[in-house]
Amino acid sequence: MVLSANNKVDVLGRSIRNSTLNRIESPTSSIKSNSSDETSSDKVRLNDELLHMIITNNMNNIITKTTTSSILNNNNNNNAQKSMITTKINPIIDDHHMKTKQFNDDDDLKNYNTTYHKIKQTKKTPTGFNTDSMMINSDVSNYMMKKNSQRMNTNAGVNDLMADSDPKKAMAASGNFNINKEMSTMLDSNRVRMMSIYFNYSSVVSHAIKDWFDGTVRGKIGSEQILYDNVLLFFAYLYCARNIMLAFIEDIELRGWLGEGERIRPYRQLVMVLTIWSVYMVAILRNFRPNPLRKQPLSWLEPFRVLRGESTPKSFGLSEPMLHSWFEYSISMWRFYFGFALVIFMVISLQTLGMLRHRWNNYHDPQSNNWYNIMLLFWTMVQIGWAILICTHTYICVVFFNSLCYYFRIRYEKVNEDIEIIINKRLKANERVALLHHILVEHNSLCLKVSEYNKFWSSHLMSTYFFLVAVICFSSFQAFFTANLVIVRLYMFGVALLAGYIITRISVSAAIMSNRAHEPYGRLIRVTFEKYPVELQIQLRMFIQRTSGPTIGFYCLDVFEITYTTYASILAALGQNFLLIVDFVRSYAEVGKEFEEISFSDLNMLTGSVFNSTLDVLDEMTGTHISEALHSNGSFVPF
DSSP, X not given: OOOOTTSOBOTTSOBTTTSGGGGSOOHHHHSOOSXXXXXXXXXXXXXXXXXXXXXXXXXXXXXXXXXXXXXXXXXXXXXXXXXXXXXXXXXXXXXXHHHHSOOSSHHHHHHHHHHHHHHTOOOBOTTSOBHHHHHTHHHHHHHHHHHHHHHHHHXXXXXXXXXXXXXXXXXXXXXXXXOHHHHTTSOOHHHHHHHHHHHHGGGGTOHHXXXXXXXXXXXXXXXXXXXXXXHHHHHHHHHHHHHHHHHHOOOHHHHHHTTOOSOOTTHHXXXXXXXXXXXXXXXXXXXXXXOTTSSSTTGGGTTHHHHTTSSOGGGGTOOHHHHHHHHHHHHHHHHHHXXXXXXXXXXXXXXXXXXXXXXXXXXXXXXXXXXXHHHHHHHHHHHHHHHHHHHHXXXXXXXXXXXXXXXXXXHHHHHHHHHHHHHHSOOOHXXXXXXXXXXXXXXXXXXXXXXXXXXXXXXXXXXXXXXXHHHHHHHXXXXXXXXXXXXXXXXXXHHHHHHHHHHHHHHHHHHHHHHHHHTHHHHHHHHXXXXXOHHHHHHHHHHHHHHHSSOOSOEETTTEEOXXXXXXXXXXXXXXXXXXXXXXXXXXXXXXXXXXXXXXXXHHHHHHHHHHHHXXXXXXXXXXXXXXXXXXXXXXXXX
């Protein structure tokens, strides 16, 4: 058997056109690299590997059909001869590969030619059969299997493919060697490890996220952390109920059991702010809690499997530049909000410890066992634990939502770029039709995914907008229009800024994504002037109607969509409500102050003058003299 150098015949000497190998994809076309600067030596190495696999499979078939009992006896009695022949046949097997390799010097080329010509001088029987080739079929098989195993071990460690969950190795183990183009866009192990560290932090808010990844990707049955989520929710309920009672109850003894003494400034203002935040925290944890009645509540985590290295980017419509852009955006968001959460935790902890020190000095009695101090320490520890929870939520939920919006944003941008290709480039009719059909399917699938993921995020956005707007109004008023210490004013102003930043960040991300989803409308009008099949024209008109219809994006509990317009309306309503509160409080304070300064006699005189003026008006309107008759009666006194 001789391997043709130009690959026009197969290992059996048959023409490629009639060979069974013709059904196998050519090595040069099936193994390609995404990088344009790949060297020719890498291509040769990959071609050699795949060709060895093909030769191995065919040689096994040959051995099964042609081996006879006499050959087997020959092989058993002539072990020494077999080893010698095996050394002769090795260069034959490598002939095709050696011809494609580059020799380093002339000596290597000379050695190759010498060995190659020696092998051709084998003995033949009188009937014309090559006895050496008949005796070494089994040796060739053993040699090929051994060499193929060595190559696979050195290149990818395929012996452990089936025991590994790596998608790259799973594809190779299943026989798909065209993995360079398919898998080259996946994140490397270092980046996956970086993202996994931040994903693990999400279990602080809820183990439902971790359990979803484990149950969906790795096949685990059920969730083992439901108890942890219930404990977190009970903890949030406990702290929320405590703050609500402190905000509205005046009983000193009960307030002592709750870790608070008398209602004095500025503690009651701080307690009110914590009350609103604690109610918000309960709403968020209830949303993350696993609920069997809701279908796929955490299905929005699907795209993040790409960042965890558990799915291929192609399955989620991501190219290599899109994947790297999403990774850089997400990792920068994780790092920024992680530091941001640490700062918030330090501020809340210092505030809690400062209040503890002040109350301890005021109420501590060293001569007796003061139960108040015990409760004060207990609720201080509870508040610090709650601070960890609220800070973790602050950056985890915001990062998840912003990263998800960015994912949809880059995919909608890719759809817009494809539409520009149809408009600006001269494509063939069939290519234009195929690309337009792909655009319609892609945009429709993205809209369906946004609608599905909105089932979870709509309730989260509702809680964020309604509760944090209240935090902004109350904290801003306490910072600018009340007589508080400077440190308290700064604290309230910081709380208002935090709430405003969270609302602004999620609103801008959702608004940008929504704008990208509606951008194709103007371009699609130009596309309609081209000629397309009737069915495609109908789909195109439906596409235009979708982009011009209701807003594609995230909604606040189906009340309003998150766009730039609604964000501006929220800011206007927030400013109006804030000014109304300021005007009401100031007017109330002025009226109370004036009422304290006015005596009863002055009030009686004022009331009498108002009453007499009213009677004069009635006289003019009716033409009677009611006021004179009343004044003539000396016994009449208004009050």
